[in-house]
Amino acid sequence: MRFENQEVIYNPEKVLKEISKHFKN
Structure with missing residues (x-):
């Protein structure tokens, strides 16, 4: 998984x- 903490905070849907x-893969 390659997303930063900021991604989780500002764009949870993307995460x-x-x-x-x-999981699908």
């Missing part, structure tokens, strides 16, 4: 999508 991709 959730990234995590979902990892």
Whole structure:
């Protein structure tokens, strides 16, 4: 996973999508 803490704070939806991709793969 390659997102910074700022990504989590300012764009949680993006982070959730990234995590979902990892689980699907």
